[in-house]
Amino acid sequence: MTVELICVGTELLLGNIVNTNAAWLAEQCAALGLSCYYQTVVGDNADRLAGILETGLERSDILILSGGLGPTQDDLTKETAARVCGKQLVEDARSLSRIESYFQERGLKMTDNNRKQALVPEGAIVVDNDNGTAPGIILEKDGKRIVLLPGPPNELIPMFEKSIAPYLLSLDPNGPSVIYSRTVKICGLGESGVETLITDLESLKNPTVAPYAKTGEVHLRVTARAEDEKAAKKLVKPVVKELESRFGRAVYTTKNEVTLEEAVVRLLKKNDLTAATVESCTGGLLAGRLVNVPGVSDVFKTGFVTYSNKAKRKQVGVKKETLEKYGAVSPQTAEEMAVGGAKAAGADVVVSITGIAGPDGGSEEKPVGLVYMACFVCGSVWVERFQFKGSRAKIRESAVAAALTLMRRGILEVFG
Amino acid sequence: MTVELICVGTELLLGNIVNTNAAWLAEQCAALGLSCYYQTVVGDNADRLAGILETGLERSDILILSGGLGPTQDDLTKETAARVCGKQLVEDARSLSRIESYFQERGLKMTDNNRKQALVPEGAIVVDNDNGTAPGIILEKDGKRIVLLPGPPNELIPMFEKSIAPYLLSLDPNGPSVIYSRTVKICGLGESGVETLITDLESLKNPTVAPYAKTGEVHLRVTARAEDEKAAKKLVKPVVKELESRFGRAVYTTKNEVTLEEAVVRLLKKNDLTAATVESCTGGLLAGRLVNVPGVSDVFKTGFVTYSNKAKRKQVGVKKETLEKYGAVSPQTAEEMAVGGAKAAGADVVVSITGIAGPDGGSEEKPVGLVYMACFVCGSVWVERFQFKGSRAKIRESAVAAALTLMRRGILEVFG
Numbered sequence: 001m002t003v004e005l006i007c008v009g010t011e012l013l014l015g016n017i018v019n020t021n022a023a024w025l026a027e028q029c030a031a032l033g034l035s036c037y038y039q040t041v042v043g044d045n046a047d048r049l050a051g052i053l054e055t056g057l058e059r060s061d062i063l064i065l066s067g068g069l070g071p072t073q074d075d076l077t078k079e080t081a082a083r084v085c086g087k088q089l090v091e092d093a094r095s096l097s098r099i100e101s102y103f104q105e106r107g108l109k110m111t112d113n114n115r116k117q118a119l120v121p122e123g124a125i126v127v128d129n130d131n132g133t134a135p136g137i138i139l140e141k142d143g144k145r146i147v148l149l150p151g152p153p154n155e156l157i158p159m160f161e162k163s164i165a166p167y168l169l170s171l172d173p174n175g176p177s178v179i180y181s182r183t184v185k186i187c188g189l190g191e192s193g194v195e196t197l198i199t200d201l202e203s204l205k206n207p208t209v210a211p212y213a214k215t216g217e218v219h220l221r222v223t224a225r226a227e228d229e230k231a232a233k234k235l236v237k238p239v240v241k242e243l244e245s246r247f248g249r250a251v252y253t254t255k256n257e258v259t260l261e262e263a264v265v266r267l268l269k270k271n272d273l274t275a276a277t278v279e280s281c282t283g284g285l286l287a288g289r290l291v292n293v294p295g296v297s298d299v300f301k302t303g304f305v306t307y308s309n310k311a312k313r314k315q316v317g318v319k320k321e322t323l324e325k326y327g328a329v330s331p332q333t334a335e336e337m338a339v340g341g342a343k344a345a346g347a348d349v350v351v352s353i354t355g356i357a358g359p360d361g362g363s364e365e366k367p368v369g370l371v372y373m374a375c376f377v378c379g380s381v382w383v384e385r386f387q388f389k390g391s392r393a394k395i396r397e398s399a400v401a402a403a404l405t406l407m408r409r410g411i412l413e414v415f416g
Numbered sequence: 417m418t419v420e421l422i423c424v425g426t427e428l429l430l431g432n433i434v435n436t437n438a439a440w441l442a443e444q445c446a447a448l449g450l451s452c453y454y455q456t457v458v459g460d461n462a463d464r465l466a467g468i469l470e471t472g473l474e475r476s477d478i479l480i481l482s483g484g485l486g487p488t489q490d491d492l493t494k495e496t497a498a499r500v501c502g503k504q505l506v507e508d509a510r511s512l513s514r515i516e517s518y519f520q521e522r523g524l525k526m527t528d529n530n531r532k533q534a535l536v537p538e539g540a541i542v543v544d545n546d547n548g549t550a551p552g553i554i555l556e557k558d559g560k561r562i563v564l565l566p567g568p569p570n571e572l573i574p575m576f577e578k579s580i581a582p583y584l585l586s587l588d589p590n591g592p593s594v595i596y597s598r599t600v601k602i603c604g605l606g607e608s609g610v611e612t613l614i615t616d617l618e619s620l621k622n623p624t625v626a627p628y629a630k631t632g633e634v635h636l637r638v639t640a641r642a643e644d645e646k647a648a649k650k651l652v653k654p655v656v657k658e659l660e661s662r663f664g665r666a667v668y669t670t671k672n673e674v675t676l677e678e679a680v681v682r683l684l685k686k687n688d689l690t691a692a693t694v695e696s697c698t699g700g701l702l703a704g705r706l707v708n709v710p711g712v713s714d715v716f717k718t719g720f721v722t723y724s725n726k727a728k729r730k731q732v733g734v735k736k737e738t739l740e741k742y743g744a745v746s747p748q749t750a751e752e753m754a755v756g757g758a759k760a761a762g763a764d765v766v767v768s769i770t771g772i773a774g775p776d777g778g779s780e781e782k783p784v785g786l787v788y789m790a791c792f793v794c795g796s797v798w799v800e801r802f803q804f805k806g807s808r809a810k811i812r813e814s815a816v817a818a819a820l821t822l823m824r825r826g827i828l829e830v831f832g
Contacts, residue, residue, distance in 0.1 A: 012442070012455070013442060013452050013454075014442055015438075015440065015441070015442030015443030017439065018438075019434070019438060019439065019455075022431075022434075023431045027432075028431070029431075030430045030431060037458065037459060038429075038457065038468075039456065040454065041454065042454055045453070048453055052454075055471070277721070279700070282704065282707070283707025283712075283716075283719070284701060284703030284707065285701070285704040285707075288701040288812075290699065291699025291812075292809065294774070294808060301723055301727050303720075303721030304721070305693070305719030307707065307713060308713065311717050314718075315718060359710055360711070396707075
């Protein structure tokens, strides 16, 4: 089955906002095994939207629309879709009562405009909105489907996951099915390196294996379709296991929701370790990323941003002679930063970062993008040299991901 | 004139990447006074792309395409556009020599595939690509225009600004014109507060005034169209001046390219001041943002990430009694963090941040989102209380923007 995405909103046409709904819906549809050949953006204009709907119904099986379900005059997605399908709008009692409760619970006054949101095309499937007032709507015309979703991502995403994805799976001509996916997340290996190790798996049909490159990471999504979740999990499990054995310690999680910084924080907690950071060119971004993790305060106590040589000496005790002889960007300085940071913070695990983020400051011997890091774990120290590419921002982002990877590796080396 | 955006790429249809090109191009077209009613995404498929081009030529005056100009077999935007316009591809000598130089300069070997990038539809306008190998192309068919741009933003953006925007302006039936815009950037005032002060200016036609809300900032873009740049600048200047007088010190720059952190760093440099940061809930993000600015090392020397109470005491000398009596999230602790940080770092200007980023750790008295900051400037200290909303990430991002605003205000209070 083919699906087409239609995002409605003048703010998209003016470039005021980036169309993240389209990317999110496209990824979901791909995971559901639906082929998507077209995405369209159109403004809040009835005639143009009607034209797009008619074209879409000719060339695709399912149209998924987002936006234009609000209470104002401008919002006319529902009215237009009903007209194209030749349906009248009727008041939906359940939706009206849900909208009334929504306002009551929040102590807000409901306006007549909001009553409009309870109107639905006759015969449509009405989908509850747990996070807003506009219900989702599913229309049918000559065997084709039109799915209307609210525009705000905090309404659209939960509605799609809870109600629309199962509905789309139920349309499968081979009978209803479910989709189940797990992500094997790998750090410290490049995209091409990962791909060469999975060429045989990329041709699998069920489950499928798809790589997604992130800064310093590669995610392999394993997705299966089956008659029920248990059967789908059974298909996914051996492939996840196979990937884990191929990539070994480079796999930092097989849980969809766990980030690299979260994996590092879990590893620290598991081994009852405290951590600190000593940063020069990244200037606090590594500490900032660790602090993304709620509850990090159990293990992360302190961080040093030692941007100047003086700060490197004063805060973490790098020797004057080391800075003079080898320079601030050197393996020797990186090592003294990590060891000195551990002493100053009284921490078990410390990663240090010193490098040249550019655009200026590079030389033939020490080009822009050169970064040294050291990892201290309970007395052991590793020093690594990296040569990153790209803008100042990209180099710093890459360095932070590499530092988390190094931290993780160091802990695993010592604690297994 | 109407314009339509067509982005070509299977990675967009799969949701692997977000369509930032569409948003950027849409914003540029709006600023050029072109009306855009449709945006389409289509994959690297000749028949479907040809269909989209034919539909576009029927309903719009100008089609702007991005993507699919690469050297591989998959890339067929140029071939398809030529076919739709009934043109043959011929080798463009200038493009070929530019591609050859591109590889020579980088010491890379040119492949036969890259030679394909020098093929252009006969009679087309060929646009130099200063940042890659695929030239831009402008085709004409029955008075309508098709503009082909490379997909990578670092090639597309400079090409559009340098060559395509002037070309589009030259098509104006009222004679050639130029567009000139300046952005008045405001910090420390909310969007609605800013809007109420400019309602009269928002109805202006030439120049136009359009607000864009950012985290902790509002940008007002003033855009004029005139027969030449001098005349356009003359239209923009008094409105910028009017906005500066209405918003006073809240305006941190009227230069399009200057960021808030850059404005702060400039102010530090101008007054020959050094700065340091003391962060708890933001965990290094404020330092990280200052370090975005190349050359920040002249003024920013050191930062403290004092996440635990112990780190607050040890690194910047917050008193044990203060933490016990008022807690870590209190005006008293914020003040001691800033004053102690100034002493520890030997810095002239210090901002401290301590708050509850959530999702846990809030109470009725100190809810999630409560953040205290202090700003120390050469002996003077200001303490501020903020109540931010949203996710952990949003609260921390808002706090960083507010800290930069506070830092700027503190310096201005003391140094004028």
